[in-house]
Amino acid sequence: MVVDAYLNIGSLENSQPYYKRYEDVLLDRYDGWPDEHWADVTKEKWQRLVVQDRARVYKERGFESLFIDNADVYCRYHMSEVYQSLKSMLASLKRQGFKLIVNGGDVFVSETLKDGSAKKLYDGVNQEDVFTTYDFNKKKYGRQTKKNTDYYERYLKQAKKAGLDVYIVEYRAGRELSKKIDAYCERHGYKWYNADGIKLN
Structure with a gap:
């Protein structure tokens, strides 16, 4: 491990x-x-x-x-x-x-993907809040906007295409959303973690 x-x-x-x-x-x-x-x-x-x-x-x-x-x-x-x-x-x-x-x-x-240097510099990317989000002002967990989710999905697809490993961290995704994320990650070859809190402890 x-x-x-x-x-x-x-x-x-x-x-x-x-x-x-x-x-x-x-x-x-x-x-x-x-x-x-x-x-x-x-x-x-x-x-x-x-x-x-x-x-x-x-x-x-x-x-x-x-x-x-x-x-x-x-x-x-x-x-x-x-x-x-x-x-x-x-x-x-x-x-x-x-x-x-x-x-x-x-x-x-994204810029390293454009100039072709990404794979030479690092091996993978981790993206938080693809499907969930946290409001620091209200101190509340919630669902990510469709606009942001769509953006992150395109971004992660580009990273995977460049040969990078892709990881996702979400915060307090519920049962139904977790099933959706499981299927999404399995389909694209990503790994993900459902964190219980923003401090990851």
């Missing part, structure tokens, strides 16, 4: 023991997560943290696969420098022998 280690490539929580050392590369507060800030991924200091310090820790602990979170930083700060920095970090991690699964980051992923 392969166990993924979580690697936050685009933001930083203030609960991390090394948070104070990286305050100078932090940007806006992360919506919905008050104890987290986006990171300036173009800074060499941040890149060293991700591809050297954190990667070394995971190597020493025997992890072979990394769950890459918050490539969405490219959606938030849509600049070529951010795009190239993310690609550079992923390429470095890939050279170190890690299997990489990019969580979310559909804007970034």
Whole structure:
């Protein structure tokens, strides 16, 4: 069984023991997560943290696969420098022998699919909220809109066509919806997980 280690490539929580050392590369507060800030991924200091310090820790602990979170930083700060920095970090991690699964980051992923670099940089994608959703303001779980579901279905189909593994995480999908998602994933060769809560604990 392969166990993924979580690697936050685009933001930083203030609960991390090394948070104070990286305050100078932090940007806006992360919506919905008050104890987290986006990171300036173009800074060499941040890149060293991700591809050297954190990667070394995971190597020493025997992890072979990394769950890459918050490539969405490219959606938030849509600049070529951010795009190239993310690609550079992923390429470095890939050279170190890690299997990489990019969580979310559909804007970034879509661009790598267009320029043909996706399969060289990572092995799969995970998408949350394809069929369900969570309202951070109302703190309520619900059903995703048809427009967003259709968008994610097209996006995931493109990822699969490019040779990437596809995973889906939903939140509190009911029995009937779960049956629908089971059939959908079986039909397309995806794997999915029905989480009990937004914090995945």
